[in-house]
Amino acid sequence: MSLRFKAISDPDGSGSNSKEQKMDLGNGSEVVYVPRLLTSDESWKFFDYLNKEIPWIRPTIRVFGRSHVQPRDTCYVASKGLPELIYSGYQPHAYSWDDFPPLKDILEAVHKALPGSTFNSLLLNRYKGGNDNVGWHADDEKLYGSTPEIASVSFGCEREFLMKKKPSKSSQERRSDDDEPVSKRLKKSSNPDHHSFTLKHGSLLVMRGYTQRDWLHSVPKRAKAEATRINLTFRYVP
Numbered sequence: 001m002s003l004r005f006k007a008i009s010d011p012d013g014s015g016s017n018s019k020e021q022k023m024d025l026g027n028g029s030e031v032v033y034v035p036r037l038l039t040s041d042e043s044w045k046f047f048d049y050l051n052k053e054i055p056w057i058r059p060t061i062r063v064f065g066r067s068h069v070q071p072r073d074t075c076y077v078a079s080k081g082l083p084e085l086i087y088s089g090y091q092p093h094a095y096s097w098d099d100f101p102p103l104k105d106i107l108e109a110v111h112k113a114l115p116g117s118t119f120n121s122l123l124l125n126r127y128k129g130g131n132d133n134v135g136w137h138a139d140d141e142k143l144y145g146s147t148p149e150i151a152s153v154s155f156g157c158e159r160e161f162l163m164k165k166k167p168s169k170s171s172q173e174r175r176s177d178d179d180e181p182v183s184k185r186l187k188k189s190s191n192p193d194h195h196s197f198t199l200k201h202g203s204l205l206v207m208r209g210y211t212q213r214d215w216l217h218s219v220p221k222r223a224k225a226e227a228t229r230i231n232l233t234f235r236y237v238p
């Protein structure tokens, strides 16, 4: 594949990512959202390339002792020599960055937006409609260390990305949304233990610090989301 796209990490030429939103989740967890890492045109070119050229597969995974087909397509890319990734009993084949050169352009844009970061692996997800989803989880595999930075770039159909705080282990604070009566729940929008982001075409969302230790995230089913969404999560394996 000789196609290379110039990735613009500074679409408005201001020298900074305008409208970058930083959210302090407390206790050393932080999320950063950049609505426009890449321009819309450029993002559609990446979308079309990835949709067509990535060898997407839908693996069978094991969750809570039960096997089922993962409700989205996936692919894994990693630098040479890294330890193997295994999640939910599944070990994806590690493709090389050279197999898909445009991924290097996206990686470059991410590195530019996040000075000091050095991502060396990438998990790709494709949601082929509103039924495809990822359930509540944390990317807390030992492989990534205790405070991984995860940079997530989205293309195509906008979907909601939800975050909720893991139930606290201390009994005093043992109140998660799952065991609390509905009447006592705060409205989600004002509850500091829940956050929701609409991940736009060409956007970047970063989770860092203790986010994977203390929070869960998901992309739930959405009946009205008919179009395809592609998401790339860049990670660093020490």
Ligand SMILES: O=C(O)CCC(=O)C(=O)O
Binding pocket: 123, 125, 134, 139, 152, 161, 199, 217, 219, 231, 233
């Ligand atoms: O699609 C997304 O925005 C999130 C994907 C995700 O959480 C993951 O790959 O671990």
Ligand SMILES: [Fe+2]
Binding pocket: 137, 138, 139, 217
């Ligand atoms: Fe995740």
